[in-house]
Amino acid sequence: MLPVEGEFPKHRIRSTPEHLSPVSEPERRYADQRGLAPGRRLGCHTRILGDLVVEVPPDSRIHRQVVRKEVEARDIEIDPVVTLHYVEVTPPELAAPRSDASRLLDALADQWGLGGLTVDPVVLPGLQRALRSADWRVTAVVHDGEVVTAVRPGLLERVFGIAIDVGSTTVAGQLCDLRTGEVLAAAGEMNPQIRYGEDLMSRVSYVQLHEGGAQTLTDAACAAALADLVRALAGAAGIDSHDVMEVTIVGNPIMHHLVLGVDPSELGGAPFALATDEPVRTSAVGLGLPLDPGARAYVLPCIAGHVGADTAAMILAEAPHERDDLSLLVDVGTNAEIVLGNRDRLLAASSPTGPAFEGAQISSGQRATAGCDRAGPDRSRHARAAGACDRDRGLVGRAGVRRHPHHRDLRQRDHRGDRGALPGRRHHPRRG
Numbered sequence: 001m002l003p004v005e006g007e008f009p010k011h012r013i014r015s016t017p018e019h020l021s022p023v024s025e026p027e028r029r030y031a032d033q034r035g036l037a038p039g040r041r042l043g044c045h046t047r048i049l050g051d052l053v054v055e056v057p058p059d060s061r062i063h064r065q066v067v068r069k070e071v072e073a074r075d076i077e078i079d080p081v082v083t084l085h086y087v088e089v090t091p092p093e094l095a096a097p098r099s100d101a102s103r104l105l106d107a108l109a110d111q112w113g114l115g116g117l118t119v120d121p122v123v124l125p126g127l128q129r130a131l132r133s134a135d136w137r138v139t140a141v142v143h144d145g146e147v148v149t150a151v152r153p154g155l156l157e158r159v160f161g162i163a164i165d166v167g168s169t170t171v172a173g174q175l176c177d178l179r180t181g182e183v184l185a186a187a188g189e190m191n192p193q194i195r196y197g198e199d200l201m202s203r204v205s206y207v208q209l210h211e212g213g214a215q216t217l218t219d220a221a222c223a224a225a226l227a228d229l230v231r232a233l234a235g236a237a238g239i240d241s242h243d244v245m246e247v248t249i250v251g252n253p254i255m256h257h258l259v260l261g262v263d264p265s266e267l268g269g270a271p272f273a274l275a276t277d278e279p280v281r282t283s284a285v286g287l288g289l290p291l292d293p294g295a296r297a298y299v300l301p302c303i304a305g306h307v308g309a310d311t312a313a314m315i316l317a318e319a320p321h322e323r324d325d326l327s328l329l330v331d332v333g334t335n336a337e338i339v340l341g342n343r344d345r346l347l348a349a350s351s352p353t354g355p356a357f358e359g360a361q362i363s364s365g366q367r368a369t370a371g372c373d374r375a376g377p378d379r380s381r382h383a384r385a386a387g388a389c390d391r392d393r394g395l396v397g398r399a400g401v402r403r404h405p406h407h408r409d410l411r412q413r414d415h416r417g418d419r420g421a422l423p424g425r426r427h428h429p430r431r432g
Contacts, residue, residue, distance in 0.1 A: 327341065
């Protein structure tokens with residue numbers, strides 16, 4: 001386990017490693033023989049001496065958190081911002097002393113009609129080696145028809161992009177081939193910022209109460225989560241992560257600010273002012289992603305103080321602003337966003353929903369993981385509809401929502417969901 005240090009106003013406690021017993025001799029032997037990451041303790045050899053918040057690292061959990069983000073295939077027009085251009089560059093001549101970069105740009109203009117390009121400075125350290133190792137035949141990676149962001153020896157036929165949704169509870173990504181649009185891998189994991197607060201306002205409070213808190217949460221979101229996610233996606237697709245040249249990132253306003261290294265404190269109270277409501281184009285490496293130095297990141301704009309870039313992405317994907325009929329878009333997560341409207345007008349709003357769907361104020365509530373959602377001692381149709389599992393560990397909130405019609409049938413709850421509001425019970429009408 002990993003003790004977490006800090007003030008936690010939601011729980012009205014201060015957590016500190018000093019609230020644990022000293023490191024024991026068995027822990028020292030374990031660390032010497034098997035290794036123990038800095039700050040971690042063995043729960044079986046540690047006593048709690050005071051208020052404490054602990055994190056159980058994913059590699060120490062018996063049951064992994066369920067993180068599912070389905071890939072929905074749809075028809076789209078392929079127009080990637082990153083393009084590949086194979087060129088043969090004229091070797092240098094003593095009589096015409098022009099730089100390798102200039103002759104590369106000449107080749108792109110002559111052979112592809114790409115004029116007015118510039119070369120990103122990150123390309124220069126490896127440019128001469130790439131040209132000479134491939135006998136002056138290289139593939140130039142061009143971003144948005146304006147700048148050369150990488151040069152590869154020989155012919156490079158594929159280039160990849162990653163889309164990432166940084167949520168309050170989970171971080172999910174999809175890796176695709178930018179030339180074909182095919183999704184090659186999808187992955188997700190828990191957002192490690194949870195250790196600093198289950199909900200967004202708790203994380204804002206952490207930033208406000210702790211010096212350097214914003215940087216701590218930024219490191220947790222980027223260095224810990226996004227970097228691991230990128231490696232997992234590249235591994236699942238069987239590609240070199242340095243062939244990923246474009247990353248698109250969305251998230252709610254607080255996640256948006258933290259990914260960019262911006263203090264989100266202003267979003268913790270009215271008037272909920274954003275640092276920016278414009279799209280951000282920046283270096284992917286600058287965000288802590290283990291990619292090629294020339295890889296770019298595009299962060300979609302937030303709409304308002306609590307309607308984020310994830311909602312902007314939803315609008316772009318579903319295009320309600322291009323329809324005459326009214327459309328209702330709903331994104332249900334730890335934070336929920338709703339968009340209603342058509343080409344004349346769009347209205348957007350958000351609300352916290354995670355507690356309702358993750359078992360808050362339910363005696364055995366939990367997030368979705370192995371052994372949840374059993375409806376009762378029998379395997380009734382209603383139990384299966386609620387998502388019954390083989391092992392009973394707890395109840396996911398949405399399973400309770402699904403059971404509500406069944407409870408009403410049995411007169412265990414009234415139309416408002418209150419228990420005991422109706423006297424007595426009766427058998428299900430279809431069972432006599």
